Amino acid sequence: TAGITQAPTSQILAAGRSMTLRCTQDMRHNAMYWYRQDLGLGLRLIHYSNTAGTTGKGEVPDGYSVSRANTDDFPLTLASAVPSQTSVYFCASSFGPRDTQYFGPGTRLTVL
Amino acid sequence: QKEVEQDPGPLSVPEGAIVSLNCTYSNSAFQYFMWYRQYSRKGPELLMYTYSSGNKEDGRFTAQVDKSSKYISLFIRDSQPSDSATYLCAMSAWDQAGTALIFGKGTTLSVSS
Numbered sequence: 001t002a003g004i005t006q007a008p009t010s011q012i013l014a015a016g017r018s019m020t021l022r023c024t025q026d027m028r029h030n031a032m033y034w035y036r037q038d039l040g041l042g043l044r045l046i047h048y049s050n051t052a053g054t055t056g057k058g059e060v061p062d063g064y065s066v067s068r069a070n071t072d073d074f075p076l077t078l079a080s081a082v083p084s085q086t087s088v089y090f091c092a093s094s095f096g097p098r099d100t101q102y103f104g105p106g107t108r109l110t111v112l
Numbered sequence: 113q114k115e116v117e118q119d120p121g122p123l124s125v126p127e128g129a130i131v132s133l134n135c136t137y138s139n140s141a142f143q144y145f146m147w148y149r150q151y152s153r154k155g156p157e158l159l160m161y162t163y164s165s166g167n168k169e170d171g172r173f174t175a176q177v178d179k180s181s182k183y184i185s186l187f188i189r190d191s192q193p194s195d196s197a198t199y200l201c202a203m204s205a206w207d208q209a210g211t212a213l214i215f216g217k218g219t220t221l222s223v224s225s
Contacts, residue, residue, distance in 0.1 A: 004155075040120075040217070041217070042200070042215055042216065042217030042218055043156075043200070043215045090155050090156070092155075098144065098204045098205070098213075100146060100158055100161055101158075101202075101213055102158065103148075103155035103156045103157065104155050105154060105155050106153075106154070106155050108153075
């Protein structure tokens, strides 16, 4: 079982460009999440989805959008990247919204 | 005051030492407590999960929850260089609106051989 896959592994992006980070899980989990992790700030929730067709804002949602068209996929889009979005992005999933979360390997994004 | 406080370390110990990692929290509604381990340049992985006060043991790892003091601990016995990682505590409440685990910022552990 693959669990959670994320793509790309890493990316360098010019400021102002758009990008979609991909996340797919094969565990049939209902809930999915996007976090960013920055040194000294820990994991911060960007957006979440408790079930397919619904999404919600986390602690740091500005500049990001998500969609949840089906159970397995939860893409994160940066419409116009800025250098402050340089970070490591982790996708996670859980059976329910308060259950143990399982994390993907992360996408390391650098915005120049 | 943050909901979850965790000393970032770094914590350096020799191989074989007993390690104690701790988190304090302020929300008395938290009922589920987890410890994640994160190796450098990897995603966090679940290490221990508990939903009650007391101790839970898994091999060299023991998770301890003291709800009266709002304090959780992770003990690592006979620490190994392979335990060198960042350890994050996480917790949630059953009736918590919206979603999500609340994470501590993580403690970085280095075990030297």
